[in-house]
Amino acid sequence: MDLKQLYQDIILEHGKSPRNLGKCEGYSHEAKGYNPLCGDKVHVYLKLNTEKKVENLTFEGDGCAISLASASIMTELVKGRSINDTKEIMSAFLNMIKNTSEMNSNHLDDDQKTKIMSLSGVKQFPMRVKCATLSWHTLNSAMDEKKEEVNTEVMD
Amino acid sequence: MNIENIKSQFPIFSKKINGKPLVYLDSSNSSQKPMCVINRLNDFYKNEFSNIGRSIHSLAINATNKFEETRISVKNFINANSREEIIFTKNGTEAINLVATTFGQQNIEKGDEIIITELEHHSNYVPWHFLRETRGAIIKFAPINEDGDIIIDKLKELFTSKTKIVAITHLSNVTGTIVPIKEIVEIAHKKNVPVLVDGCQSVPHIKVDVTDLDCDFYAFSAHKVYGPTGVGILYAKKKWLERLPPYIGGGAMISEVKKDKIIYAPLPEKYEAGTMPTAEVITFNESLKFMQSIGKDNLMKHEKEITNYALEKLRKINSIKIIGNPKNKAGVIAFTIKGIHPHDIATILDEDGVAIRAGHHCCQILHQKLNLTATARVSIGVYNTKDDIDILCKAIENCRKIFELK
Numbered sequence: 359m360d361l362k363q364l365y366q367d368i369i370l371e372h373g374k375s376p377r378n379l380g381k382c383e384g385y386s387h388e389a390k391g392y393n394p395l396c397g398d399k400v401h402v403y404l405k406l407n408t409e410k411k412v413e414n415l416t417f418e419g420d421g422c423a424i425s426l427a428s429a430s431i432m433t434e435l436v437k438g439r440s441i442n443d444t445k446e447i448m449s450a451f452l453n454m455i456k457n458t459s460e461m462n463s464n465h466l467d468d469d470q471k472t473k474i475m476s477l478s479g480v481k482q483f484p485m486r487v488k489c490a491t492l493s494w495h496t497l498n499s500a501m502d503e504k505k506e507e508v509n510t511e512v513m514d
Numbered sequence: 515m516n517i518e519n520i521k522s523q524f525p526i527f528s529k530k531i532n533g534k535p536l537v538y539l540d541s542s543n544s545s546q547k548p549m550c551v552i553n554r555l556n557d558f559y560k561n562e563f564s565n566i567g568r569s570i571h572s573l574a575i576n577a578t579n580k581f582e583e584t585r586i587s588v589k590n591f592i593n594a595n596s597r598e599e600i601i602f603t604k605n606g607t608e609a610i611n612l613v614a615t616t617f618g619q620q621n622i623e624k625g626d627e628i629i630i631t632e633l634e635h636h637s638n639y640v641p642w643h644f645l646r647e648t649r650g651a652i653i654k655f656a657p658i659n660e661d662g663d664i665i666i667d668k669l670k671e672l673f674t675s676k677t678k679i680v681a682i683t684h685l686s687n688v689t690g691t692i693v694p695i696k697e698i699v700e701i702a703h704k705k706n707v708p709v710l711v712d713g714c715q716s717v718p719h720i721k722v723d724v725t726d727l728d729c730d731f732y733a734f735s736a737h738k739v740y741g742p743t744g745v746g747i748l749y750a751k752k753k754w755l756e757r758l759p760p761y762i763g764g765g766a767m768i769s770e771v772k773k774d775k776i777i778y779a780p781l782p783e784k785y786e787a788g789t790m791p792t793a794e795v796i797t798f799n800e801s802l803k804f805m806q807s808i809g810k811d812n813l814m815k816h817e818k819e820i821t822n823y824a825l826e827k828l829r830k831i832n833s834i835k836i837i838g839n840p841k842n843k844a845g846v847i848a849f850t851i852k853g854i855h856p857h858d859i860a861t862i863l864d865e866d867g868v869a870i871r872a873g874h875h876c877c878q879i880l881h882q883k884l885n886l887t888a889t890a891r892v893s894i895g896v897y898n899t900k901d902d903i904d905i906l907c908k909a910i911e912n913c914r915k916i917f918e919l920k
Contacts, residue, residue, distance in 0.1 A: 361865050365858075365916050374853075396857055397874045397887040420887050422855035423917075483861060 363479035364486070365423065368431075373423030378433035382416040391496030391508035393488055398425055402496045411440050415497070422489050428477055429493035435470055441501055448494050454478055455490055520808070521897045523548040534867030537902045541895030542687045542715060542846050543871055545740045547801075554800040555742060558793045566792050567766055567783075577792060584799040585782070591802050592732065593723040594749050598781035601748040601755070602795055606714040607637040609733035609748035610681070612785065613710050614641035616758040617679060624650030627676045629707075631656040631664050632883050633686045633693070636876040638712040642681060652676070658883065662689030662838025669698065673705050680709045684716035688877050688891065689838030690821075690846035692720060699728050708754070714738055718895075719817060719844050721810050724749050740896070741801035742794040748785070755781050762787040813896055820894050821845040824903045828892075831910055833919060837889055845894030848875070851910070854917050856890040862916060866909040 385403040392399050400419035407413040415433045419426070432451075436444050443465050450463035451474060459478045461471050480490045488510040496508045521527050524546045527536055538546055558580075564573035566581045588600050603609045622628075628642045632655050645651040656669035664682075680702045685692050695711055702709045708730035716722055717734040724732050731754065736745035760767055760778055764787035770777040778784045805813070824847060828834055837848040851859060856872035863870055871891045874881045881887065892906065 361862060361916065364861070370917060395873060397878065397881065398857075399887070422857040424858070486857070486861060489857065 360479070360482075364483055366476045366479065368473060368476040369423055369427040372427035372430040376417075376426045376430035378414075378416040378430065378437075379418065380416050381418060382414040385414070385416075387500040387503060389496045389500035389504065389508060391492045391499070391510070393421075393425075393492055393510040395488070395510065396422075398422070398489070398492070400425070400429060400493050400496050402429075402493065402500050404497065404500045406441070409440075412436050412438060412444060417493060417496075419493070421492075422486075424477070424480060424486055424489040425492055428490045431473055431477070432493055432497060435466065435474060436497070439465065444501065445498070448498060451477075451494060452491060455480055455487055457481075521899065523550070524897050525549055525552065527897065531867040531869070532865050534865075535905075537866075537868040537905045538895065539892040539898065539902065539906060540869045540871050541718070541738070541898075542875075542891065542893035544737050544743070545718060545895050546897065547742070548740055548804050550804055551741060551797055551800045555793055555797040558796055563793065565789055577796070580796045580799070581790070581792060584795050584802075587799050587802045588747055588749075591722075591805070592717070592749060593725045595725060596752060599749055599752050599755065601750065601782050601785040602790055603746035603748055603785075604744055604791065605737075605746040606712070606733050606735035607641075607746070609735075609746045610638055610710065610712060611641045612748055612761045613731050613733070613750070613758075614645060614681075616761050617708075617754075618645040618649055618651070619759055620757070621678050622649045622651050625652065625676060626650075626678045627652045627654055627672075627674060629654050629656060629669070629672050629677060629680045629682075631669070631682055631693075632658045632879055633662070633664065633683050633689070633691060634681070634877070634879065635683065635687055635712065635714070636878070637714075638681050638683060638710075639879065651678075655879065656682075658689075658691075658880075660838075662686065662691045662840045664691075664693060664698075666694070666697065666701075670701055673702075673707065677705065677707050680707055681712070682709065683712040683714075684722070685713075685720065685844050685846070686838075686840075686877075686880075687715050687846060687893075688848045688875050688880055688889065689840055690843040690848075691838065691840035692716070692842040692844055694842075695727050695729060703728065715844070715846070718805075720814060730754055736794065736798045736801065739798075739801050740804055741798040742791075744791040744794045745798050752781065755785065760784050760787075764788045766790075808896065816896065817845045817894050817898075820898050820900065820903065821847070823900050824892060824894070824906070827903055827907050828910075831907065832914070834910070837884060837886070845898075846891065847893070848889040848891045850886065850889055851913065851919070853919050854913055856888040858917070859890045859910070859913050862913045863906070863909045866905065866912065868906050868909045870906075 387404040398421040405414040564577040566578040654672045710731035711729045713734040718739045732749040737743045767787040833852040860872035
C-alpha cells in the first residue's frame, strides 16, 4: 500500500477546493447520501434540461479528502452529458474502484480519464472505498428520483 | 510488575503493521490481550472444556467451579456485596439492555422520564429510546459545558416527580471526562431515583467501587479490560435483581417448569439463560489477575503520565484542536486538525503502524453538540509508552506534510 497512490495531488487539490460546491439554482433533482460509519453526508443537486441532459450538477457535504475529491471530479466530468452516458461513466468508475483500477469508458478523453483515475488508488484501501463511491451513488439516486437517503451500509 | 516492560507480555506487539512496529492507541475501542489471557483460553479448550452447571462429570464440575471463581473475582474487583449481584451477559451493551428492558417493563409508563447525558455512547441511549418507542417514555439529556463536563446544576433541574431512572457514563469515550458518579447518585437517591452507570470505559482505567458509589446498576465489558470478547458484566443491587422480571428465557434460568407454571432460578442464574460464553468467562479471571498484579494505583499513575505527555506534545502541533478539557480527564484524547478530515488522518497514521480511531465513536449526540461530524481519537492502554506518543506525533507531522499544512 502506498499513501502517494491514495493521496495524489489531484485528489488533495480537489479535496481542498472542491468544484461545484453548493446548491445550484433551479435544480430539478436532488438526493442525500449518508455514511453511518463516519457520519459523512452528501447532498447532490442536479438540473436536467428538457433533453434530459445534465445542465448543472452541484453538491453540499462534509467529508474526507477522498469523498470531496470524488464528488468534485464527478460534477466536472458529468456536466453536459445525457443520463445514459452519465450512468455508463458511473458504472465504469465503480468498476475501477472495486475491481480493475482501470477506467474503461468511451465517453471520456485522456485528460478526463487521468483525472478520474487519480481515485483508483482507493481500491487498495478497502475501508475507504465507500468514501469514493458515496457521491456517485447519491447522483444515481437523484437521477432515478429515489426518495430514500443513500446509505453506504446498504448499497453495493 | 514493571509497568515499563509490560508491552512484552502482549504478543501482538511483536507483529509488524504495514512493515512498522504496532503503536496501538485504540484501547477505548478494545484492548489487546496479554499472553496469560490467550494461554488460558487455549488451555481451557485444550484440557478442560465442558459446559457448566448441567452435568455431574468431572469436567463439568471443574468448569462450573472455574466459572464461579470468575464471578467472585469480579465481585471483589468492583467491591460488590455478593456473588448474586454479578450477572454475565454477552457484552456491556447487553448488560444495559437487560436493565432498560426489565426495568422498563416493570416501572416505565407513558410520560415517565429517563435522564441520560450528552456524553452517552449509543449503547446507553438506544436501549432507553426503545422505551420511548414502546412505552411512551420521555428522555431528558443532561447538558455538558464546553470543557466536556456535565453541568450538575442543570442535571438537578431535570428531576421531576416523573423521573424513574438516571443512566450515565462513568467515563466519556470521546472527551475522557471522568464523571462524578458518587455525587450524581446522591442527588438521584435523594429523589428516590435509581442510577445505572455505564462503566465500559472506566473499569479498565480507574478505581471502581460500586459499594462506595452506591449506584444501583453498573455495566461493563471484559474485552476492554484486557479480557476476551463475548463477555459483559452487569452489577446490580440484589434488591433490583430480585424485584425485576427475567430478561432472556431458556435453560439454566429456571428452577421448576410445569405446563401451567414456571419458577425461575435464584440469582444470579435467573439472568443467565442458555449456554454462556463459558471459556471466555473463565478466561476473564486471568485478565482480572493481570490487572491486580499491576495494581490500579500503578496503572492510573502510568496512564496519567502517558496521557499528560500526549496532551503536552499534541498541543504543540499547529492547527490541532483537542476536544474538551474536563476537570478530571482519563487517557482518551479526541482531536481535529484543521484542513484534514479524521478519516484521512487515520488512514495515513495506519501506514505508520499507528492505530487510532476516527469517526463519531458511537457518540453522535455529543458530536452534534460540538458541531462536528467526526473526530480522530487516541486512547491509552496499560501498554502504551512515551515512545508510542513520539511515533504518533511524527505520523501526524507526516499527515500535515502530505496535506501541505503550515
